[in-house]
Amino acid sequence: xxxxxxxxxxxxxxxxxxxxxxxxxxxxxxxxxxxxxxxxxxxxxxxxxxxxxxxxxxxxxxxxxxxxxxxxxxxxxxxxxxxxxxxxxxxxxxxxxxxxxxxxxxxxxxxxxxxxxxxxxxxxxxxxxxxxxxxxxxxxxxxxxxxxxxxxxxxxxxxxxxxxxxxxxxxxxxxxxxxxxxxxxxxxxxxxxxxxxxxxxxxxxxxxxxxxxxxxxxxxxxxxxxxx
Amino acid sequence: xxxxxxxxxxxxxxxxxxxxxxxxxxxxxxxxxxxxxxxxxxxxxxxxxxxxxxxxxxxxxxxxxxxxxxxxxxxxxxxxxxxxxxxxxxxxxxxxxxxxxxxxxxxxxxxxxxxxxxxxxxxxxxxxxxxxxxxxxxxxxxxxxxxxxxxxxxxxxxxxxxxxxxxxxxxxxxxxxxxxxxxxxxxxxxxxxxxxxxxxxxxxxxxxxxxxxxxxxxxxxxxxxxxx
Numbered sequence: 042x043x044x045x046x047x048x049x050x051x052x053x054x055x056x057x058x059x060x061x062x063x064x065x066x067x068x069x070x071x072x073x074x075x076x077x078x079x080x081x082x083x084x085x086x087x088x089x090x091x092x093x094x095x096x097x098x099x100x101x102x103x104x105x106x107x108x109x110x111x112x113x114x115x116x117x118x119x120x121x122x123x124x125x126x127x128x129x130x131x132x133x134x135x136x137x138x139x140x141x142x143x144x145x146x147x148x149x150x151x152x153x154x155x156x157x158x159x160x161x162x163x164x165x166x167x168x169x170x171x172x173x174x175x176x177x178x179x180x181x182x183x184x185x186x187x188x189x190x191x192x193x194x195x196x197x198x199x200x201x202x203x204x205x206x207x208x209x210x211x212x213x214x215x216x217x218x219x220x221x222x223x224x225x226x227x228x229x230x231x232x233x234x235x236x237x238x239x240x241x242x243x244x245x246x247x248x249x250x251x252x253x254x255x256x257x258x259x260x261x262x263x264x265x266x267x268x269x
Numbered sequence: 270x271x272x273x274x275x276x277x278x279x280x281x282x283x284x285x286x287x288x289x290x291x292x293x294x295x296x297x298x299x300x301x302x303x304x305x306x307x308x309x310x311x312x313x314x315x316x317x318x319x320x321x322x323x324x325x326x327x328x329x330x331x332x333x334x335x336x337x338x339x340x341x342x343x344x345x346x347x348x349x350x351x352x353x354x355x356x357x358x359x360x361x362x363x364x365x366x367x368x369x370x371x372x373x374x375x376x377x378x379x380x381x382x383x384x385x386x387x388x389x390x391x392x393x394x395x396x397x398x399x400x401x402x403x404x405x406x407x408x409x410x411x412x413x414x415x416x417x418x419x420x421x422x423x424x425x426x427x428x429x430x431x432x433x434x435x436x437x438x439x440x441x442x443x444x445x446x447x448x449x450x451x452x453x454x455x456x457x458x459x460x461x462x463x464x465x466x467x468x469x470x471x472x473x474x475x476x477x478x479x480x481x482x483x484x485x486x487x488x489x490x491x492x493x494x495x496x497x
Contacts, residue, residue: 055290055447058317062283062420065314072316081320086293088300089286090320092309141448162448179452191448192290193424201454210467213457217471219283220369220390220419222458223451224407226429229441230450239438243445 042206044072045103045130047123047143048093051113054084056140057091059195060107060202066215067203075100077122085112097126104135105202109195110142110161115253118149118261127152138187138202140195145254147186148173149261156183161191162232163247167254170262170269193230196221270434272300273331273358275351275371276321279341282312284368285319287423288335288430294443295431303328305350313339325354332363333430337423338370338389343481346377346489355380366415366430368423373482375414376401377489384411389419390460391475395482398490398497421458424449 044064046057057074065072076082076093083090106127117123127150131137139147144160147153148171158173159165159181168175180198181188187205189198200221204212229235235243259269272292274285285302293300304310304321311318334355345351355378359365367375372388375381376399386401387393387409396403408426409416415433417426428449432440457463463471487497 053290054286058282058286061312061314061317062281065312065316072314074317084289084293086289086300088293089289089302090322092318092320094318179450180454191446193447193449193451196421197452197454204454209455213455213463213467214471216453216455216457217459217463217467218419218475219421220458221421221451221453222407222462223421223449223453224425225444225449225451226408226425226432227437227441227444229444230448231445234450235441235445239441239445243442247446 042070042105043100043103044070044105044107045075045100046072046107047109048074048076048082048091049113049117049123050082051085051111052082052109053111053141053192054089054091055192056109056111056143056195059193060140060199062219063196063199063203063215066218067207067211073100077120097122101130102133103130106130106134106137108139108143108146110140110145112250114142114146115257117146118257124150134185136185136187136202136205140189140198141191144168144188145171145258147188151265152186154265154267156186157181158183158186158188159190160188163244163251164254167258170258170267172262172265172267270298270333271328271331272298272333272335273303273328274300274335275337276302276304276310276319277341277345277351278310279313279339280310280337281339281369281420282317282319283420284337284339284371284423285335287421288368288427290447291424291427291431291443294446295435295439301328305348313341325350329358330361331358334358334362334365336367336371336374338368338373340478342370342374343485345374346485352378362413364413364415364430364433368417368426369419372396372416373399373486379493380414382493382495384414385409386411386414386416387418388416391472391479392482395486398486398495400490400493400495
């Protein structure tokens, strides 16, 4: 079973590596990091680079595709070769999936029209101009499209995918192996539990990037024929 | 503030990337991936490679050092240049830290003698031959040494470190930004919550690697003068 994880410049590394750590432990799975242009892809923090070894054209029939997010997703949403590949592989994938703002890339490929989907809390509104129905939930499944919420949700998301692929017992073994027994020292991980001050600060910090996301989502949505 | 994350061949990527995703968001922090031999380091799944850009000798005074684990930690425990660097930087670090079986590497450098520390649940017993006092806890602090439990604990660990470095409010903002509001679909993440069958299966799978760990920990422990 081929699982393709898409990489692009300026991605959020954990969006890709959380799912990798789970899905690479599914018996029989081969995880391949793919990109329109193979090579090293920098994470948004800058200090980390992940290797995309395989060009998109070399992996045309993965059973599962995972699209991570991160600031570079804005450029990925306008990259025709990435969007064309997503549309093509989606015809034969068992599961087409995303983590964080990766769902906006799926949306830009036209794969979320009329579908329920989720995204990072700060960017979830941009699903609508792409024709999707935003759902504030950790993991959302609609048909064979599975979307996960922001960054760290990729682990919850991938355990759910592992259970779908190989059954709950396999997913439980992976959970134990990666000791995923979360115990966050604070309770600020969602917009419901964070204080108003924390929420305002983080929202403010993400505002310029979010403005770009809005523009691109609306422009791409018009191209897809979604009423804006 | 320089934060050095050690990489080596055959590491568990999430051990390094979980903390990276948190610590790279600490204001003023610069995260650098270092290795005895710079270059691409493969994760144990094989499909992922992370770039270690900086040789150890070029980063001699990081404020924080993070050592991840993974199967390759067995070789790292016997790599004299890595151990010498850890001993040297530990003299001036504010915090010397590890995730997962990275604590066995700190132990092999002689930095855990008489100290309370944790490790991946399957390998925690190997701390004792290295002179450490094993503690089954998600994050353990003793002096300026902080150790985290297995793989996914690196996120809990790093949020605790972020709070120590820059205060709880900063850590809470990072938690919200990476949407770390965990919601595991199953409850098998620890030896207490996993079924006896799941535990036996995973323990069995890890047994050959654990035998290597035992041998190396005992051999290195003798060299460190720890009674075996």
